[in-house]
Amino acid sequence: MADANISIQVINETETDLQRTLEVNRPVKIAIISVLGVMITLSNIAVVMVITSAVSGWSRNSRYFLLSLTGADSAFGLLIMPLNLCVSFMKEYNEGPDPFCHVVAFFNATIYSTCMYTLATISLERYVAVFYPLKYSTLLTRKRALLLISFAWIFPPVLLVPISVPAGIIEVSFSRASLVCNPMYSSNVSYSLALTCLIFFPCSAIMTFCNLRLWIAAKRQRLKLRKHSWGGGYRPKVALRVLVPVMTVYFACWTPCMVIMLYNAISGSGVPEWIEFIAVWLPTSNGFLNCIFYFWINHSFRKKFHVLLQRLCLGLCPGADTDSGCVNSAESSMAPGWNSNYSLHERFSSVSSNCTLLTLMTTETNIREPEPA
Template identity: 70%
Template structure:
């Protein structure tokens, strides 16, 4: 996405020899992209099946934000990867920019940016839930939550619209190194730096500040409870097990991509082939890691997923399901979760519970 394109004139090989030379690497790259796309799609479909229904401990607004994140992550596997693989099959390495590449590059940049904005809005919502639990219903109303989600999805297309215009200020070429239609940010360094100032840096600042404050609050709470010998050992590292991996995965996946973009814009030269491939596709792996850190670590999510599997097995094979699980217990848990989710008092506490159960320790 944010790297310079490979210039065919840089090679001394003929066009035919160049294509034969790239073929083994291309097969490996296509295989990696397909495997990553399948993992992202399957993981987010499982997440979507769960959070479209009520999950105990998750507020209504939390579900809205997590649905938005799941949709953005799913777009990696359902939109970004198929489009770029399709273009890589249609285009010859010697072809120049065209309208199709501009549209694909615009889709790539929009999905990447929307994912970052969505992660930032989730961090903001959880920050408010932890530090302003009593004011949460008035501060984070349903309308405001939906407006934040709409901003995360609508502002990136507006900001990145110049990429979609053939012959505009941003040149777009197909990169044989990353198998992606890449904007040539080196042709307009000012615009590329503007994108980082409006997308990566603001989102990173919001996520870092909000999650760091939440982590510090959890640490103080843990020390206070430990002082009075009322902290449970099983809950001592809840914040560390969620917040630290989330931030580590975010910076690991996105920082190399942004660094390559700034390097290309400033220096005007491209990074090595495999470095370009890794930094361009590494952010998509964040779409799979989000499934783990935001969902599978959560016990309520795992319980609800097992319940959905039980219900699916009961529909497909009632005899087998009856011998393996107790359906009455599952139905009781399901009804209890639905009723609790509709309770206004639980709505307030669940918004806090979804933030790593920080305040529920008391």
């Protein structure tokens, strides 16, 4: 009996120490989440400013898909982070799971899933544009592009609606380690495994297949250009420089979260505090990194952003044009002679890589196809 009391006392002291540690680390975590939310929001606002204007080298469908990605990424900073921080403050006075936490967990899972589906549709659009350039307009019409985008936004909520039901098929609780309303995946292993099989694995497979094929094609064309000394292989270098970081960042951000989800579902156990925090919030950082790899790497995007920023500065300070020469720089950046050369040059580094390999792949396709008799 005495040994049992000692064991209970040790367990209680351990739990008290854990709770104390969680409370000490909570301000640091809140600061990290807040800074990340501001970075995601500001970067995606800049992206929306540029995408809504004309950018050379971007097709209409590409802009639709990228606007969808921007919307999903913006939801991380405008919806996911405020909701979870709100719950973290409310939990000071309301312990245990509640209906609001179920709703927050539903929004968390929905936005995460929509982002993955959107990244997969972008890869699919890029694949069709590069490998089927002559059939692109018939294979991926405007209607089909909008249907793909609609599917990426509608299917996840339908699939994840059981999470929003307080007395549903899966339990939800607030995690003090990650400051997030998380489903307890071990409470329904079958449903948890079904989510990974319908969301993460299909999206990852599509992205890996499409980007791997694009990477192989870019590398092959680079070797051909190097062999024949045609321009130093600039266009394939652009594709190689974009494709590898995109896939690396995707798997680096999403795999830890999925691994912990599967581990929790199968074993019913948790992971150390900071490992859980980093793994849960890594996918949201993908919303900021997407702005870098899908937008900021593109020279035409940066140039357009600089022009819009100069116009905004001139609108706020009209008298600054004579001192700083902003008007002259903006006008020179939009001059007809510069614009024609720049537009031709930036076709090779389109954000969706459509123009990176399109010309080369079209030529190769024409060579392969026999001429009609």
